[in-house]
Amino acid sequence: MVVTVAHDRLRRLTEYAVSDRAALDALLDEQWFGVLSTVSDGQPWAVPMLHAREGDRILLHGSTGAGALRQVASGAPAVFSVTALDALAVAPTTFESSVNYRSATVRGRLEPLPRDEQEAALDVFSERILPGRTGEVRASTRKELAATQAMALAIAEGGWLMKASGGWPATPEEAEAEPDVWSGLVPLRTVLDPPLAAPWAQDLPVPESVRRLVDGA
């Protein structure tokens, strides 16, 4: 949720379609979670899930026991939706006011990963959210791997849509407002606060992975 365009170069823009795959990847890599939507008995079904992009696919995972997940994993059509709010766009009228955002939907069927790809996928997941952590902790046990179902959603050509809204809000003239009404942007940003050690870890040093994540944010 960072405004990535230099503000002095921004011109007025409204909602527009994004066809640049690199922009999609950047959004997917920047956000930790999305909403997985599918259809169950004709009814819409939605659940937020952490995700990790690996090349041309999005990895998801959940407990092997979760019923809803099992249904999606078994081949129901799914849409994964990821959104970043970048700024509040305060226009000279409420009608023209909105948010600058980026959002993407990736459509397809989830493929359960075979047993032998499970461990690598979970490591990708962990490294995506907290780089370096897999080197600081023990490997997953057979029992842990058996309790987890990793799945992949392919990012196929024609299988995704991205939209964004950016730039300054409407001018007073465009908005048919008095010329002296302020307008502008209020940028939004997600920050990581200093780590809080668990009660049993108060005397242990904060690991490198956590320090890097917090300092780099």
Place this chain on the structure above:
Amino acid sequence: MVVTVAHDRLRRLTEYAVSDRAALDALLDEQWFGVLSTVSDGQPWAVPMLHAREGDRILLHGSTGAGALRQVASGAPAVFSVTALDALAVAPTTFESSVNYRSATVRGRLEPLPRDEQEAALDVFSERILPGRTGEVRASTRKELAATQAMALAIAEGGWLMKASGGWPATPEEAEAEPDVWSGLVPLRTVLDPPLAAPWAQDLPVPESVRRLVDGA
């Protein structure tokens, strides 16, 4: 996306169901957007939308021209999903690591608001995101109101589900890890950066509504 529980009182918790309506309202009021999921020709369909809770209903709005919105507004079953990531929960193993979050789904059919409730609903929307703004700008015109479709999704008993995960991650003992592996939380927070005046508003004072929003965040 704020950790609202005092950390020293936290015990270990895993994912749990929340039945407290006040917790649902707090989540809906804190977050500016959610994902609206529905079914279109048997396929899942999802779009992020800004929302505003007003008592026992969630207000949404969009352009009168938007096809997908028209379909949902015309009575298809819908689910609105709102999520807050509160912290990264770093456990002594990758298997036990996760995030502390709150998420809710509200299920129902969207009701298009009648013409005469449209203006009040859009004002609620604006005030919800930027309190005080409606007093600083002109009222919406007839043309603007006609271009907008406001809709309501009822928050009915039995029509919503909320889940959360909070507290410290698993202990080394619970996670079957070495006792000297650090674990803890990295809290996440959304911040508003100082407002950026549009090029044509550089000489105007930042309005009260924007100043209060940014200072209070």
